[in-house]
Amino acid sequence: MGRYLLTRLAFALALVFIVSSAALLLTRIAPGDFASSQGVDLTIQERERLRDTLGLNQSFTAQYLSWLGGAVHFDFGRSLLYSRPVSSLVSERALNTAVLAISALLIATLIGIPLGIYSGTTTGAGRSIVRAVSTLGISVPPLIGSLALVFLAARTGWLPVGGMTSSAGADLTWLQWFGDLAQHLPLPAIALAIPMAATLERLQSEAIAAASHERFVAASQARGVDRTRAILHHAWPVSLRPVLGLYGVMIGTLFSGSFVVEVVTSWPGLGRLMFDALKARDLFLVAGCAATGALFLAAGTLITDLLLAYTDPRVGSGERH
Amino acid sequence: MIRRAGLFLIALTALALVAPVLAPYEAGQAFHEFLHAPPMRPHFDGLTPVVHPIVLADRLEQRFEPDLSRTVKLPWIEQDHNAPVFLLGADDFGRDVLSRLLYGARTSIGLSLFATLGAVLIGALAGAWAGYRGGWVDEAIMRLADFVLVLPVIYVVLVLRAVLPLVLPASTVFLLVSGIFVLVGWPFVAKGVRAIVAAERHREYVQAARSLGAGPLRILTRHLIPACGGHLLVQATLLLPAFILAEATLSFIGLGFPDPVASWGTMLAGAGNYNAVARFPWTLAPAAAIFLVVLSTNLLGTASSPEKVDRPADTPENAANPVVQGLH
Numbered sequence: 001m002g003r004y005l006l007t008r009l010a011f012a013l014a015l016v017f018i019v020s021s022a023a024l025l026l027t028r029i030a031p032g033d034f035a036s037s038q039g040v041d042l043t044i045q046e047r048e049r050l051r052d053t054l055g056l057n058q059s060f061t062a063q064y065l066s067w068l069g070g071a072v073h074f075d076f077g078r079s080l081l082y083s084r085p086v087s088s089l090v091s092e093r094a095l096n097t098a099v100l101a102i103s104a105l106l107i108a109t110l111i112g113i114p115l116g117i118y119s120g121t122t123t124g125a126g127r128s129i130v131r132a133v134s135t136l137g138i139s140v141p142p143l144i145g146s147l148a149l150v151f152l153a154a155r156t157g158w159l160p161v162g163g164m165t166s167s168a169g170a171d172l173t174w175l176q177w178f179g180d181l182a183q184h185l186p187l188p189a190i191a192l193a194i195p196m197a198a199t200l201e202r203l204q205s206e207a208i209a210a211a212s213h214e215r216f217v218a219a220s221q222a223r224g225v226d227r228t229r230a231i232l233h234h235a236w237p238v239s240l241r242p243v244l245g246l247y248g249v250m251i252g253t254l255f256s257g258s259f260v261v262e263v264v265t266s267w268p269g270l271g272r273l274m275f276d277a278l279k280a281r282d283l284f285l286v287a288g289c290a291a292t293g294a295l296f297l298a299a300g301t302l303i304t305d306l307l308l309a310y311t312d313p314r315v316g317s318g319e320r321h
Numbered sequence: 322m323i324r325r326a327g328l329f330l331i332a333l334t335a336l337a338l339v340a341p342v343l344a345p346y347e348a349g350q351a352f353h354e355f356l357h358a359p360p361m362r363p364h365f366d367g368l369t370p371v372v373h374p375i376v377l378a379d380r381l382e383q384r385f386e387p388d389l390s391r392t393v394k395l396p397w398i399e400q401d402h403n404a405p406v407f408l409l410g411a412d413d414f415g416r417d418v419l420s421r422l423l424y425g426a427r428t429s430i431g432l433s434l435f436a437t438l439g440a441v442l443i444g445a446l447a448g449a450w451a452g453y454r455g456g457w458v459d460e461a462i463m464r465l466a467d468f469v470l471v472l473p474v475i476y477v478v479l480v481l482r483a484v485l486p487l488v489l490p491a492s493t494v495f496l497l498v499s500g501i502f503v504l505v506g507w508p509f510v511a512k513g514v515r516a517i518v519a520a521e522r523h524r525e526y527v528q529a530a531r532s533l534g535a536g537p538l539r540i541l542t543r544h545l546i547p548a549c550g551g552h553l554l555v556q557a558t559l560l561l562p563a564f565i566l567a568e569a570t571l572s573f574i575g576l577g578f579p580d581p582v583a584s585w586g587t588m589l590a591g592a593g594n595y596n597a598v599a600r601f602p603w604t605l606a607p608a609a610a611i612f613l614v615v616l617s618t619n620l621l622g623t624a625s626s627p628e629k630v631d632r633p634a635d636t637p638e639n640a641a642n643p644v645v646q647g648l649h
Contacts, residue, residue: 256476275479301471
């Protein structure tokens with residue numbers, strides 16, 4: 001188990017390192033730089049001076065080494081676009097994305113798993129309805145879902161549209177701010193959660209349908225355990241393996257989906273920040289965003305791997321199955 | 322239901338192909354007097370389908386009213402450029418949404434089909450080579466595939482597209498974007514192909530072919546890759562909607578096709594403004610089109626997925642759908 005954990009950790013670190021370095025390199029070799037993306041009215045000399053002050057004229061190796069040297073001490077450089085240290089900027093935005101992503105994950109889990117257990121173990125109309133709804137839900141990707149919800153919200157006025165808090169958010173008390181957030185959060189979170197909830201429902205349904213035909217479920221019922229209990233206590237834990245595996249895959253979904261949702265609903269998250277940084281050719285900010293994204297991703301896969309190893313001892317022992 | 326889904330997709334591709342014949346107006350043809358004109362409802366005047374033309378009631382509010390005293394024939398019967406007919410409304414430049422939807426289907430479906438073919442081809446070759454050769458080739462290709470799979474695809478697409486020059490002619494965008502899609506799409510295909518080839522290459526028919534003197538290239542192309550046909554088909558039905566979505570997302574944020582080009586993504590980019598969305602919902606028509614395409618490919622995919630029959634949901638990779646998996 002310890003060895004397994006170590007290899008997974010090494011993989012996570014390598015992922016963060018490779019992704020952030022690749023982002024830095026790609027942005028660097030891209031045509032144009034920060035100086036050329038800013039201010040249309042600058043003269044050529046002024047642009048050159050800007051490059052000199054910002055250190056954009058250094059060779060890539062020098063830039064990369066100094067960035068790497070800083071990164072070891074958790075100093076990820078300064079954002080040229082916002083004139084702020086990358087670390088504080090990125091952590092602020094990453095928190096916003098995390099709020100959105102975790103809410104969506106919670107909504108998807110709380111809706112998808114119970115419905116999946118229900119539809120996988122019953123027959124008749126209820127099952128068909130749940131199946132039909134989740135087939136529709138899988139087909140509503142975050143881009144379409146968020147546009148539709150924005151339309152609905154703007155038409156009915158039920159929910160505020162756009163942003164994370166109202167513009168007056170600055171001088172609110174802590175409690176008011178929280179209430180404001182609670183009003184802005186549902187729309188993007190639901191848009192992000194719909195396809196995930198539907199996927200979870202489908203998978204959980206199939207998994208528990210297979211598991212409930214196992215003999216030990218029948219055996220426990222034969223001993224007098226009632227069906228609901230037999231399913232929840234005996235069949236469900238067995239069916240969890242594929243479902244947990246899906247969570248690992250869904251971390252990437254969450255990221256991609258939250259980018260789209262952030263753009264549509266103006267949620268000030270990591271995705272938007274990275275997009276702006278890319279457009280402005282803000283080298284260190286791009287690398288910082290990429291590193292944070294990779295960190296989240298690695299943490300997500302690591303947690304799923306650990307959960308998998310916990311529910312299925314064969315995984316941790318390196319046994320192939 | 323499933324047959325209907327297949328028919329819908331075929332019909333849609335056919336519509337896209339004949340868009341120039343079918344679309345009442347050119348994709349870029351703008352009627353400046355009819356910005357955000359609402360959809361008009363056709364009715365019958367005798368046997369000819371007609372609509373009431375609309376007149377501007379309030380220029381500032383972009384409010385229109387139907388002129389009930391007159392009728393105009395549908396544009397397929399007779400075109401009157403002073404009284405254009407917008408069956409699905411007009412966009413913010415006064416362009417016919419229906420025409421743009423048809424031309425957009427051309428761009429969006431064309432790009433996605435092209436990229437899907439590319440990804441399936443590269444994925445099949447890489448996967449087959451890995452499965453057939455085994456050893457370090459297998460290890461290297463599969464590690465690369467795993468690495469690409471773990472990345473959130475839209476970010477990879479975003480970075481790759483953003484580091485290229487932003488303003489490019491449409492044909493270059495077409496090639497570049499489909500190239501990027503192939504780059505992120507091939508591992509989905511390669512993983513399955515590798516597994517199938519690695520299992521099949523020990524079967525008798527492969528040994529028979531080998532003992533008859535067939536070289537590895539012939540065995541791969543004539544025997545092993547055809548054995549993966551079902552898997553390739555399933556992957557194609559999964560990649561196609563994912564690429565349509567990815568194009569929509571890229572164009573939506575302004576990194577896809579430049580605006581005058583009609584694609585479902587560029588159309589949504591024009592619609593993606595809170596006030597506009599609430600007041601002119603017909604500009605969201607491409608979103609509905611995308612939803613229908615994703616829905617019908619999902620229905621097709623569930624029907625034709627052979628893995629589901631014998632191994633119910635035991636492998637998350639089988640159940641995971643690249644649309645959901647983050648290819649959007």
